Amino acid sequence: MIQRTLVIALSAALALAPSIAGADPAKAKAKPKSKVAKTVAPQVCTDFYSTLNKDWLNANKAPEGAAVNSAMAVLQANSIQQQRQLLDAAMTAPQNQNQKLLGDFWASGLDEASIETDGSKSIAPLIQRVNSIKRAKDIPAAIAALHQVGIPVAFNFSADVDLNDLNRHIGYFSQGGLGLPDAAFYTRNDADTVALMSRYRDYVKNILTLTGSDAGKVANDVNLVMGIESSIAKFSKPAQATRDPRTAYAAMPIANLKNQYRNLQLAEFIAAQGVKDDMVSMVDPQYFAQLDALVKNTSTEQWKTYLRYQIGHAMAPYLSRSFRQAEGEFFGRVFRNETTAPPRWQQVLAAINLAAGPMLGREYVSRYVPSGAASRAESVAKDVVEALSRRIDSNTWMSAAAKQEAKSKLGKTTIEIGAPRRDLDYTIQPMGRGSFGGNMLIASTWRHAQEMKRIGKGNADRRWDVLPQDAALGYDMAHNRIIITAAILQAPVIDMTQPQAAQYGALGALIGHELTRGFDNRGRMVDAGGNLRDWWTPQDASGWNSKMTAIASQYSAHPYPELSGAKVNGALTREQDTADLAGLELAWDALAKGGAPDVANATAFFNGWGRLWPQAMSKEAAALQQATSSYSPGKWRTNGPLANMPEFATAFKCKAGTPMSLPAAQQVKIWR
Incomplete structure (x- = not known):
């Protein structure tokens, strides 16, 4: 059946984890400062990730084999359950023609007796x-x-x-x-x-x-x-x-x-x-x-x-x-x-996403995007874009010519949230409930025709290469746009019950991570006009590479969870590690645009980041990840960049030289 083209969005499924005692703003007000400093700070300053995510880590064990259990996977699993609920409702009480098609498709796939009768007809x-x-x-x-x-x-x-x-x-x-x-x-x-x-x-x-x-x-x-x-x-x-x-x-x-x-x-x-x-x-x-x-x-x-x-x-x-x-x-x-x-049901859902994913996505957006979440996400994204504009002006490693091109490119960056701005033609023949195989052919014929319509002038931004129901947030380098899917607009990436500062620490930092990719050693290959050319000078490249080298050196010293004697492969993960730090810097700057955040907002910001990454994996899974993944394990995606940020040490009163507060001379700065 139809295969997706190059996926240029970073898939990230994220889920909420408990905050650490004393770090949540509401709890901080209820406890004397001296008690917080004595009972919490040592653990926080030694290993923020494990302290923050203690309850999650105790409750979630490593799966067998090479699978990884993570808070990120929970959000994607939640999206899958939402899709199932949507299809169940469409099967029994469709509200429009698109739902009628999807409900019939779903019913035909679940009716195994009819599938047997249909055979290969x-x-x-x-x-x-x-x-x-x-x-x-x-x-x-x-x-x-x-x-x-x-x-x-x-x-x-x-x-x-x-x-x-x-x-x-x-x-x-x-x-x-x-x-x-x-x-x-x-x-x-x-x-x-x-x-x-x-x-x-x-x-x-x-x-x-x-x-x-x-x-x-x-x-x-x-x-x-x-x-x-x-x-x-x-x-x-x-x-x-x-x-x-x-x-x-x-x-x-x-x-x-x-x-x-x-x-x-x-x-x-x-x-x-x-x-x-x-x-x-x-x-x-x-x-x-x-x-x-x-x-x-x-x-x-x-x-x-x-x-x-x-x-x-x-x-x-x-x-x-x-x-x-x-x-x-x-x-x-x-x-x-x-x-x-x-x-x-999982097999049928996968089939529907393959053949009719955009049809399902259209209904998913209208049903599951939380009220106000899209507008809040847009607000956070715009603040992060503005933060990058300021940081392009003030950073010391980028040449004047590169800064000029970067500002021009950033000025043309767009943000698309929930679903693609340009909808598809949903004219498709009725499916009915008699033949699942027949419905697969009807839907995949429609999907193929929509793919072919992408070819030609004026169609480049017609669709995304990721579905709205996929928990994903990414930077589309070809079209210079940030893509934030409907499925990612859920806690903890954007949790409307949390302080706004936590939303900057989670969603804002992820946006900053992806936005940075338009202006790093890869983004340098596409200029403001959308042309494939290198707009950096050799000095710009040297400045950026020196930062990635320093990050790689830091991470290569971190022990890999579950693997005795093994370290993070910093040479393999350095691009994503650098983007993590850059994203946090930009998100912090976006939060602080009206002035330095107070302690409550600062701790909420860092909690927002740390709740994204708890994970549990077997030794087999860890060995595979250590050898092949371009991402560091969750512990170091949390602790690694925060140890480079003096704002974290200030918020949690960590002394210089503790694991969560590197000496100033050892800290790496990307956009600061």
């Missing part, structure tokens, strides 16, 4: 279309038709930012067409890969049997499918080599496609997708040249078998139990590490 017209292929020139039209319903075969085609003009989207042709996620599986011959490929062949056999292969012919049909996939794999690049978007872009006129790829009929493919543009991106013409030859030189019967398998493979999670079991036994166990299938 929903994909029968697609299979019939493939089976009706008579000659090689019929194959491209079948490929185009499957792309239209959200089943990409032979290759991928998606909408994404045009790197020559960030104000528009362009269609990207890229490699694809494989049942497995990496071409290397088809070419390696080590024992583990051989064993995996044997299991994959069994899966292909199951899907082919379920989609019409005779028992006496299915072994040969498996060979036909594997033959095409192996051929495609041989001229595909390893997955690792395709992950950098800068190497995945090469613009070319659509007019060139007609003569270069006669067998694939790519110009006709573009028209079939409803794209009205004159350019596409094709970074690997040789891949498509070889695919073009494969259409010509491979038998029609082999292509028909391959396409029939791809239909069954793409739709297997949404059909009867035999399809779902086949998919779960292989992909669920091997690639998703599932020992048992998730609850049915």
